[in-house]
Amino acid sequence: MIKETHECRECGSSNIIKNGHSASGSQQYHCKDCGAHKVLDPEPRGYSEEEKEKILRAYRERGSKRAISRIFGISRNTLNRWLEKRDTKPTQ
Numbered sequence: 001m002i003k004e005t006h007e008c009r010e011c012g013s014s015n016i017i018k019n020g021h022s023a024s025g026s027q028q029y030h031c032k033d034c035g036a037h038k039v040l041d042p043e044p045r046g047y048s049e050e051e052k053e054k055i056l057r058a059y060r061e062r063g064s065k066r067a068i069s070r071i072f073g074i075s076r077n078t079l080n081r082w083l084e085k086r087d088t089k090p091t092q
Contacts, residue, residue: 010036047074052082059083 007014008031019030019037026039047055059068059079069076 006040008034008036009038009040010034055079056082056086 005014006016006029008016008029011031011034013031013033015032016029017032019028022028022039024043026042028037028039030037055068055072055074058071059065063071065076065079068074069079
């Protein structure tokens with residue numbers, strides 16, 4: 001029988017136990033040493049840089065914000081925030 005060992009993301013201790021599920025359904029653990037309640041391997045949040053570039057490229061090719069948000073399933077507020085960040089970057 002292979003026993004899988006995990007470590008606490010806060011303190012690195014292997015003295016952890018299962019402790020229910022998060023709102024998204026991921027298994028949570030409780031560290032008996034530091035008292036942390038966390039998911040061991042959380043899913044990365046947000047969009048990758050490649051996805052952002054693909055979406056911004058589509059917008060630059062004459063797409064409207066509404067169309068881009070509908071096609072890619074992102075919020076227009078998110079698209080606006082990305083465009084503001086891109087416009088405020090210093091040029092080299």
